[in-house]
Structures are given as structure tokens and as C-alpha cells.
Amino acid sequence: MTDLPVLGAALSINGFKVHRELMLARPRDLELQDFISADLLNGNWQESVDTALKLLDGHEGRRGIHGPFWGFTLDAMDPEVRSIVKKRLLQGLDVCERLGGTHMVVHSPFSTWDYNNLDNYDRGRERKIELCQETMGPAVKRAEDIGCELVIENIEDKDPNDRLRLAQSFGSTAVKVSIDTGHAHYAHGSTGAPPVDYYVKAAGDMLAHVHLQDADGYADRHWALGEGTINWPSVFEALSKIGSKPRLIIELRDHNGVPESIAKMAALGLAQ
Template sequence: MSSLPVVGAAMTIDELENHRDWLFEKSRDLELQSFIDADVLNGDWTPRADRARKLLDGFRGRVGIHGPFWGFIIASQDPDIRAVVSRRMLQGLDVCAAIGGTHMVIHSPYTTWGYNNLDNNPGERESIIDYSHQTMRQAVKRAEEIDCTLVIENIEDKDPHIRVALAESFNSPAVAVSIDTGHAHYAHGSTGAPPVDYYVHAAGNRLGHVHLQDADGYADRHWPLGQGTVNWRAVFAALAKVESNPRLIIEIKDKSKIIASAEYLASIGVAQ
């Protein structure tokens, strides 16, 4: 039996039907992207959840969702905005409870501008952590109750360590770190951040989730794996040292290339 890590993928419920056999074959991890939008979460999403449960009947892989993120950050200074964000996160966790989801992706509050100004404005580092706690307090409690993990994904993060410290500040098993390889590669190529494998080393065993996408270091491409310039051998060598068993999720725009992306990783001997 191969000891190489097994990769899964992110997709909508419609695309789940097309990839069901591939997912079931090796109990691959799955991330559903059908519960991101506010109009879905504010409406009756139960038919979507029912359909997902039916399609996943007998599935042995881990399941989660990409949580809502459009139009906000988790560390807003505005208390009214924080209240909306808190509600969105709780709505996403309601979905997780309904479908048996055990992870939900949320976005990092750290920006490129912030990297250059965190120490320019006294107390800014502490404020971001405090605002994030105020926003996420109820969500973290709810996640603990339903055995779900909120994984904080790098977006503009130039410092691979700062988001790890934020996750650790909650002192909860329900908060972990996510790495998006394309986002890290963008930060490396365009803002002077370290390469992608450094993000993996920085996260260590706090790492719970990885979005695998290829890119060119300039934009958030979400290309099939092997099409860009991410150093996949270095990334997976770093992942081999992590003992937290993170979910490895192919997240690309062209879902028809998910299986080809997994086959590319197999062809270079790093995953299956």
C-alpha cells in the first residue's frame, strides 16, 4: 500500500456527482463550495444539504465547507460589521452540523498593507487579534460543540507565522491553520514573501487544511496542478514533516481537471 498522502478536492454539489466515484475510491477529503454566498445562507439551504447527504451516503472521507467570506474581514473595527460576520460564520456552522462537516474555511484578516504598518500603529497587532476574537467567539464555541474546525486561510499574508499565532491565541482545538498554495505563491512572487514550503514549515502541527492550486506568483490563478510554477516537490517534502494529518484539497477553477491534477501529483511521486 502506498504511504503517499491522499488528496481530495473542493467542488460544488453539482460537481460532486461527477467526481463521486473518484472521491469514494480512496475516501478522499471533500470541501463543498455550495454554501459560500449570503443569499444561500439567508435562504433555505436545507435542500442543498439534503442532496449532499444523499450523495455522500456511505462516504468515509472527511467533509467540510468553504465558509462565507465575500465582503468582509473577521477583524473589522466596526462592531456592527463584526456582528454580521459572526452571524455568517454561525450560519456556515449550521450547514456543517447538517451535513456532518468537520472543517470550515475562513479567511485571514492580514493584508499586505498591514504587514508594513502593524508596527507603525501602536497596538495594531493586538487589535487585530482582539477584533478577531470578538467576531469569532460564538463561532469557536459552536465549532467545539459540533466537532468542527475553523481553518484560517492565508489570503494576502506575507508573514507565514502571524496567522499561526492568531490561531494559537484561541487555545482551542476548533481553530487551526489553512494554507492556500496559490495565495502563498502570489505573496512570494509579488510581495516578497517566502516560498510556499516556508508557510508549511511555519504552520507545523497547527496545520489542518491545505488548498492545492497552481499559479504563476502574480495572481490568484487556481490553475490545474502542474500548469504553474509552484514547487510541488518542496511543498510535499515540507508536508511530510507535519504530523497533524491536514486535509489536502485540490481547489482549481476548472473542475474537469481535478483528477488530472491528482494524477500529476502521482506522476511526480508526491501524492495519490
């Protein structure tokens, strides 16, 4: 049992308060999700972080945040929009620094449309990466300075290698890959993408973070693990073969399903 990976969770500050005993029982990695809000980032986010830090006394896992994403993409072509995106990413990293966070999730810009159309344009793929580099450049430098990793999470990604190539293009230890198992399963079931374990294999040691959620291959369900149709033994087998020790973060719509999810993976002998 002790050699099995320890599962963490994505929670709000209030959710961590509810599940604090579970999160402190083992060195479970934590992702706080309050800071996706532009209203909070433009307001008194310091008070929210200070509240979290008090609750985190005794917490031994790694910690980080889900970065802002509402209303924008990393490859925005409009320079004025890019300026807002740059601001939001830097605000998120300010939170990470104060929190002692070592990761911030950002959303992949690759869409299902891109899969069919990027190669329809001269330098379509190159231009997309250039726009992301322009947008993320200041945040990458800031992340390097504070010892934080920007982890790029698949959203609509049909080809798991697109996101990998984007992360590698920065040539920085501060840019890594994230996998959301439910998003990958949606893409597999609804758009013909590979199964979830293939996403893990494609990422390899660039994989620094995983959102664990179950789904049905049709929609982004965020069900408790075991409630959908993801083949969890194949996912954990693939994870066992990479050396990067990614944060394994249960991300559910209903936080009350976190203990159940851990128990189900433990019963299968996959995690603790």
C-alpha cells in the same frame, strides 16, 4: 503508493456529482463550496445539504465547507458589521453540523498593508487579534461543541507567522491554520513573501487544511497542479514532516482539472 497522501477536492454539490466516482474510489477529503453564498445561507440551505448527503452515501473521507467571506473581514471595527460576520460564521457552522462536517474555511484578515503598517501603531497587532477574537468568539464556541475546526486560510498574508499567532491566541482545538498554495505563491512572487514550503513549515502541527492549486506567482490562478511554477516536491516534502495530517484539498477554477491534478502528483510519486 499506499503510504502517499490521498488528495481530496473542493467542489460544488454539482461538481461532486460529476466527480463522485473519483471521490469515492479512495477516502478523499471533500470541501463543499456552495455555502459561501449569503443568499443560500439566508434561504433553504437545508435542502442543499440534504441533496449533498444523498450523493455522499459511500464517501469515506472527511468533509467540510468553505465558509462565507464575501464582503467582510474577521477584524471588522464597526460593531454592526461584526454582528453580520458573527451571524454568517454561525450559519456556516449550522451547515457543517447538518453535513457532518469537520472543518470550515475562513479567510485571514492579514493584508499586505498590514505587513508594512501594523507595527506603525501602538498595539496594532494586539488590536487586530482582539477584533478577530470578538468577531469569532461565538463561532469558536459553536465549533468546539460540534467537533468542527475553523481553519484560517492565507489570502494576502506575507508573514506566515501572523496567521499562526492569531489561531494560537484562541487557545482552542477548534481553531487551526489553513494554507492556500496559490495564495502563498502569489505572495512570494509579487510581495516578497517566503516560498510555499516555508508556509507549511511555519504552520507545523497547527496545519489542518491545505488548498492545493497551481499559479505563476503573479495572480490567484487556481490552475491544475503542474500547470504553474510551484515547486511541488518541496511542498510535499514539508507536508511529510508534520504530524497533523491536514486535509489536502485540490481547489481549482475548472473542476475538470481535478483528475489531471491527481494523476500528475501520482506520476511524480508525491500523492495519490
